[in-house]
Amino acid sequence: MKKTKETEEYFSVFIDGKPESKGKLKGLTFSFKDNICVKGIETKASSKILEGYKPLFDATAVERIRGEGGQIIGKTIQDEFGFGSFCTNTGIGIKPPKNPVDKERVTGGSSGGSAAAVKVLDNHVSIAESTGGSIANPAAFCGVIGLTPTYGLVSRHGLLDYANSLDKIGVISRNIKDAARTLSVIAGSDGKDMTCTAEKKDYEGYLGESVKGMTIGIPKEYVRGLDPEVEKGFLVTRKILEKKGVRFKDVSLRKNAEYSIPTYYVIAMCEASTNLAKYSGLRYGYTEEIENEHYDNFYSRVRGSAFGEEAKRRILLGTFARMTGYRDAYYDKALKARTILINEYKEAFKDCDAIMHPTMPILPPTFEDAKKLTPLQNYMLDLLTVGANLAGLPHISVPAKNTKLPVGVMFTADHFDEEKLIILGESLE
Numbered sequence: 134m135k136k137t138k139e140t141e142e143y144f145s146v147f148i149d150g151k152p153e154s155k156g157k158l159k160g161l162t163f164s165f166k167d168n169i170c171v172k173g174i175e176t177k178a179s180s181k182i183l184e185g186y187k188p189l190f191d192a193t194a195v196e197r198i199r200g201e202g203g204q205i206i207g208k209t210i211q212d213e214f215g216f217g218s219f220c221t222n223t224g225i226g227i228k229p230p231k232n233p234v235d236k237e238r239v240t241g242g243s244s245g246g247s248a249a250a251v252k253v254l255d256n257h258v259s260i261a262e263s264t265g266g267s268i269a270n271p272a273a274f275c276g277v278i279g280l281t282p283t284y285g286l287v288s289r290h291g292l293l294d295y296a297n298s299l300d301k302i303g304v305i306s307r308n309i310k311d312a313a314r315t316l317s318v319i320a321g322s323d324g325k326d327m328t329c330t331a332e333k334k335d336y337e338g339y340l341g342e343s344v345k346g347m348t349i350g351i352p353k354e355y356v357r358g359l360d361p362e363v364e365k366g367f368l369v370t371r372k373i374l375e376k377k378g379v380r381f382k383d384v385s386l387r388k389n390a391e392y393s394i395p396t397y398y399v400i401a402m403c404e405a406s407t408n409l410a411k412y413s414g415l416r417y418g419y420t421e422e423i424e425n426e427h428y429d430n431f432y433s434r435v436r437g438s439a440f441g442e443e444a445k446r447r448i449l450l451g452t453f454a455r456m457t458g459y460r461d462a463y464y465d466k467a468l469k470a471r472t473i474l475i476n477e478y479k480e481a482f483k484d485c486d487a488i489m490h491p492t493m494p495i496l497p498p499t500f501e502d503a504k505k506l507t508p509l510q511n512y513m514l515d516l517l518t519v520g521a522n523l524a525g526l527p528h529i530s531v532p533a534k535n536t537k538l539p540v541g542v543m544f545t546a547d548h549f550d551e552e553k554l555i556i557l558g559e560s561l562e
């Protein structure tokens with residue numbers, strides 16, 4: 134595979150490589166989001182603070198992919214540490230990638246480089262990560278498939294954590310078959326991640342199964358206030374499924390619609406602020422020379438000059454919400470709310486195989502429009518993706534039909550029901 138202007142834009146490191154002819158993953162090349170450790174290759178989650186950091190080991194997902202003949206061709210650009218929805222919060226000195234479908238528009242985020250790379254490269258799969266929607270969102274904006282597995286199905290060993298109770302490693306691909314075969318390789322228990330104990334299924338074995346007789350819930354709160362083009366794509370896709378024998382019913386995710394954004398952002402920022410504490414200029418990546426100064430000044434200087442604006446915002450907000458006196462009011466309360474929100478999904482799954490709604494309420498915005506949003510307006514746009522992520526539920530974003538710009542339709546299934554997403558996704562290809 135040749136280095137081109139596009140690969141340069143989507144990859145932080147690009148290595149020439151041809152697909153292998155052996156193993157379950159033969160014929161495919163792979164890239165990894167920049168927050169997944171690949172031995173000997175700079176891994177920095179698109180942050181200046183990790184400049185020059187080369188892991189001494191492979192993440193479990195990387196090791197498993199190598200073991201099945203997956204050819205690794207590089208690391209993809211992301212929002213710094215995963216903090217964003219447009220891939221415009223790339224760290225200092227890193228250019229945001231442009232949407233391959235329309236260069237004026239963003240790729241979505243935080244795994245923007247991954248989704249864009251899959252859009253432009255044939256026989257390519259990107260391993261990405263989602264905390265609150267970072268696989269589904271860029272997949273929707275770039276017109277490709279994004280599969281986020283159940284929390285704990287894929288090992289997080291070797292992932293640079295954003296928020297440990299939310300992070301999932303998953304797959305961005307052009308077709309369902311590649312997603313299924315990649316998931317079959319990376320899923321399954323791992324002694325190096327205590328939260329990864331689930332046994333995997335033979336996901337490829339479900340390819341070709343029919344959707345006939347499936348029941349899908351549509352949360353009424355999640356199909357309001359959509360961009361008209363998003364609504365159109367969603368309705369057309371729904372019709373196609375209806376013709377194939379899928380039954381639809383209304384469900385309510387009222388509590389999620391109201392509380393998932395504040396719950397998610399409190400938990401995500403609290404966990405992020407502790408995770409980023411280790412980047413202090415002593416052990417990894419970027420550092421500065423100082424003499425005769427207090428070490429507090431050293432930390433401040435390093436962190437002040439190497440973290441981007443959004444990372445700093447989250448460190449401050451997360452640290453504040455964890456302070457004595459505030460912890461009960463924010464973090465502990467958010468954990469309680471999280472349980473209520475999970476139960477609301479569980480209730481819906483009592484008589485639905487999956488839940489369906491658009492992935493993002495808007496079309497990929499132009500860079501100019503994205504810049505005009507305040508942080509809060511920006512966070513609100515994650516409304517449709519954070520609920521499934523808070524609940525650790527598997528979900529997939531697939532391209533909607535008949536739209537001028539890419540629109541994603543998102544299906545969410547109950548825990549460890551990834552095969553239903555594969556069947557639904559394939560029926561729309």
Ligand code: GLN
Pocket residue numbers: 214215216217218242243262263264265266267268295401515
């Ligand atoms: N946009 C969300 C956030 O900024 C989700 C990002 C992600 O899943 N990494 O936190």
